[in-house]
Amino acid sequence: MKATIAGLIFALFVLFGIPALAADTLTLYDNFNGSTLINPTKWMGSADDALDLYRNIVFPTAGDGELLLAARGYGFRTRNAASTEGEGRSVTNRLEFRRSDSTAIHAIKATVRVTSAVAVGCPAGADPVTQARFRLGGHFFNGGTGEQGHSVDDVYARIEVRRLSNNPTAGQLDIRAKVARSTEPAGVLEQVLFNQVLGTMTVGQTVTLLLEWDPVSNIFIFQVNSSPQVIFHYTLPDTAPPKASFKKTIGLTHYLPNCAAAQTQAYMAAYVDDVYINTTGALAAPSAGMQVESAPDAEPDN
Numbered sequence: 001m002k003a004t005i006a007g008l009i010f011a012l013f014v015l016f017g018i019p020a021l022a023a024d025t026l027t028l029y030d031n032f033n034g035s036t037l038i039n040p041t042k043w044m045g046s047a048d049d050a051l052d053l054y055r056n057i058v059f060p061t062a063g064d065g066e067l068l069l070a071a072r073g074y075g076f077r078t079r080n081a082a083s084t085e086g087e088g089r090s091v092t093n094r095l096e097f098r099r100s101d102s103t104a105i106h107a108i109k110a111t112v113r114v115t116s117a118v119a120v121g122c123p124a125g126a127d128p129v130t131q132a133r134f135r136l137g138g139h140f141f142n143g144g145t146g147e148q149g150h151s152v153d154d155v156y157a158r159i160e161v162r163r164l165s166n167n168p169t170a171g172q173l174d175i176r177a178k179v180a181r182s183t184e185p186a187g188v189l190e191q192v193l194f195n196q197v198l199g200t201m202t203v204g205q206t207v208t209l210l211l212e213w214d215p216v217s218n219i220f221i222f223q224v225n226s227s228p229q230v231i232f233h234y235t236l237p238d239t240a241p242p243k244a245s246f247k248k249t250i251g252l253t254h255y256l257p258n259c260a261a262a263q264t265q266a267y268m269a270a271y272v273d274d275v276y277i278n279t280t281g282a283l284a285a286p287s288a289g290m291q292v293e294s295a296p297d298a299e300p301d302n
Contacts, residue, residue: 025279026107026109026276026277026278026279027276027277027278027279028274028275028276029042029097029275029276029277030042030043030067030275031064031065031273031274031275032064032065032066032067032272032273033064033065034065035065038067038095040098041098042097042098043095043096043097043098044095044096044098045093045094045095045096046092046093046094046096064273065273066113066271066272066273067095067271067272067273068269068270068271068272069093069094069095069134069250069251069252069268069269069270069271069272070093070252070267070268070269070270071091071092071093071252071254071266071267071268072091072265072266072267073089073090073091073254073256073265073266073267074256074263074264074265075088075089075130075256075257075258075259075263075264075265076089076258077258077259077260077262077263078258078260088128088255088256088257088258089255089256089258090253090254090255090256091252091253091254091256091266092251092252092253092254093251093252094135094249094250094251094252094253095249095250095251096247096248096249097247097248097249097277102138102247102248103140103241103242103247105138105247105248105277105278106140106212106213106214106215106278107210107211107212107213107221107276107277107278108136108137108138108210108211108212108248108250108275108276108277109208109209109210109211109274109275109276109277110136110208110209110250110272110273110274110275110276111206111207111208111209111272111273111274112134112136112161112206112207112208112209112270112271112272113204113205113206113207113270113271113273114134114161114163114173114201114203114204114205114268114269114270114271115203115204115269115270115271116203116267116268116269117132117163117171117173117203117267117268117269118132118163118265118266118267118268119131119132119163119164119165119167119254119265119266120165120262120263120264120265120266121165121166121257121259121264122257122259122261122262122264123259123261123262128255128257129164129165129166129257130164130165130254130255130256130257130264130265130266131162131163131164131165131254131255131266132162132163132252132254132266132267132268133160133161133162133163133252133253133254133255133268134160134161134162134251134252134268134270135158135159135160135249135250135251135252135253136158136159136160136209136211136249136250137156137157137158137159137160137211137248137249138156138157138158138242138247138248138249139151139154139155139156139242139243139244139247139248140155140156140157140213140220140238140242141154141155141213141215141238141239141240141241141242142154142155142240142241142242142243143155143181143236143237143238143240144237144240145240146240146242146243147243148243150243150244151182151184151243151244152182152183152184152243153181153182153243154181154182154242154243154244155179155180155181155182155193155234155236155238155242156179156180156182156242157177157178157179157180157211157213157220157232158177158178158211159175159176159177159178159198159209159210159211159222159224160175160176160178161173161174161175161201161207161209161270162174162175162176163266163268165264171202171203171204172200172201172202173200173201173202173203174197174199174200174201175197175198175199175200175201175207175209175224176195176196176197176198177194177195177196177198177211177220177222177230177232178192178194178195178196179192179193179194179195179220179232179234180192180193180194180195181193181236182244193232193234194220194232194234196222196230196232198222198224198227198230199224199227207224207225208224208225209223209224210222210223210224210229212278215238215239217233218233218234218235218238219231219232219233219234220232220234250272250275252268252270254266254267254268
């Protein structure tokens, strides 16, 4: 019944421009002002990369502050990669929201500016491609009977900025929305529920990314700047909290396939500012012109 009602509300909204949800404001979580390092009461960092400098450092710019995240990684040359997530490695430099009630975070918005992005893949266009990625999102609920501390049946969503090794356009990045369900404890294998490229941007360009979960209407909301919101409607049960220990994060997570012929490489440096989260217990409303999606994109994913 809940899904049926939500569908009727969306239909009315799209046809007549009627707001689907009560409006609410987001709350500023961190603007990275007044410090040279991250605030340990707000963030918990983790990194696994080949770059020892500039991890989780706040850089002053014109009296303001921006968080700089940078990570570089290399794939292994011991074997060639098959088209599976397990045949490569990930490299991370990310921050977790340090909140005892992280499951109450339903919406995250942040300003992102990528200043450098490199993705070197295997020769001859091998699959899968190398991906240098900034990600914003996390685990939102468990869609089954998962075990605490493991990712099985956790449903996670993210909006990400990617440089792909098979993109021939210099300096071009794509912005992707993704929702997936973990199918094994470590969260490496997954069932992709939704996967859509929202648009492109260039190195040096500043964008504002928004990801929001509305459990009342069974939807995830994605938005880039003031573009129309893209909506994914799901049918999984969503009343159980996520089971994985890592909940909501911002940061870099690169994917590097293994390649015996040549070493793959990924690098990205991104400045992050003005991170907002939802007011506790309330959600922001979809805006006029939103797009409603209910099926996964056919794009291959890693």
